[in-house]
Structure formats: structure tokens, C-alpha cells
Amino acid sequence: MLVGVTALLTTASSVKHSQARRYAVSMSPAAWLRKLGSARYAILREGGTEAPYSSPLDKEFAAGTYECAGCGQAAFSSTTKYHAGEGWPSFWDVLPRAVRYRKDYQLIGEVRTEVHCSRCGGHLGHRFHDGPQPTGLRYCIDGLALRFIPKSGAGRD
Numbered sequence: 001m002l003v004g005v006t007a008l009l010t011t012a013s014s015v016k017h018s019q020a021r022r023y024a025v026s027m028s029p030a031a032w033l034r035k036l037g038s039a040r041y042a043i044l045r046e047g048g049t050e051a052p053y054s055s056p057l058d059k060e061f062a063a064g065t066y067e068c069a070g071c072g073q074a075a076f077s078s079t080t081k082y083h084a085g086e087g088w089p090s091f092w093d094v095l096p097r098a099v100r101y102r103k104d105y106q107l108i109g110e111v112r113t114e115v116h117c118s119r120c121g122g123h124l125g126h127r128f129h130d131g132p133q134p135t136g137l138r139y140c141i142d143g144l145a146l147r148f149i150p151k152s153g154a155g156r157d
């Protein structure tokens with residue numbers, strides 16, 4: 001009996017530990033690279049930034065949903081997409097619980113807010129405070145980190 005309780009406590013504590021540190025979708029770097037290809041991998045798994053004006057999704061304004069290209073979790077809606085003119089797909093809001101945030105010190109002299117997928121941890125882009133109302137936020141997202149799913153019809157990148 002006592003042994004059973006101890007085993008149960010150990011299990012509960014290790015589950016809690018792994019939830020705090022891991023994502024629901026987790027793979028080795030090699031498996032991610034195979035799944036994503038090198039261009040998407042550089043963004044999603046290494047925190048890279050695609051060249052401005054390089055993504056066709058920058059000019060996509062059809063109705064639909066933008067998923068994380070790493071795990072397929074819905075992240076942004078076309079209803080919050082707007083033309084920011086910066087060269088990356090931009091949104092003024094994010095779908096509930098789709099992303100998490102972290103401080104990003106990559107640029108010297110500027111602390112940015114990094115946006116990553118809450119399900120796989122994939123790097124999506126950054127969040128700034130110079131967006132339009134009603135939020136005043138600008139989610140500046142790499143097109144390679146997204147997959148656009150039109151409301152009707154097949155998905156396209």
C-alpha cells in the first residue's frame with residue numbers, strides 16, 4: 001500500500017514537471033528538419049526571420065485561418081489580418097491560447113517580444129505595440145511559419 005502511494009506521488013510530480021517544460025508536440029531536431037524542410041526549419045526551430053516581402057502570405061487577404069506550419073494549430077484569423085507595409089504577414093490579434101511569449105534579446109539595444117506556438121514551441125515572429133485598434137498590437141509573423149487555410153477550398157502556403 002505504502003509503495004503504491006509513493007509510486008503515485010512520483011508519477012504525479014513528474015507529469016507536472018514535464019508539462020512545465022515540454023510542448024504537446026515535440027520532436028528531435030532531425031525529425032523537425034525532415035518534416036519542415038530547411039527554410040521552414042530555420043524560422044520555426046531556429047528563430048530565424050524570412051526576408052521582407054518574400055512571403056506570398058503578406059498579400060493574402062482571403063477569409064480563412066492561419067495555422068502554425070509546425071503542428072497545424074490554428075494561430076491567427078484572417079479577420080485580424082491587416083496590411084502593415086513592413087513586408088511580413090501582420091495581425092492585430094491572435095487566437096485564444098494559440099501562442100506564448102518570451103523576451104528576445106537578439107537585437108542589440110532592443111528587447112522584443114518573441115511569439116511562439118503554444119503547442120509545438122515553434123517560433124512564429126514578434127509582437128509590437130504599434131498596431132491598429134482595437135488592440136494596438138502588431139503581430140509581425142513569418143509567412144514560412146504559417147500555413148493558410150482558406151474558408152473554402154484546399155490549403156496553400
Ligand SMILES: [Zn+2]
Pocket residue numbers: 068069070071072073117118119120121122
Ligand atoms: Zn505549432
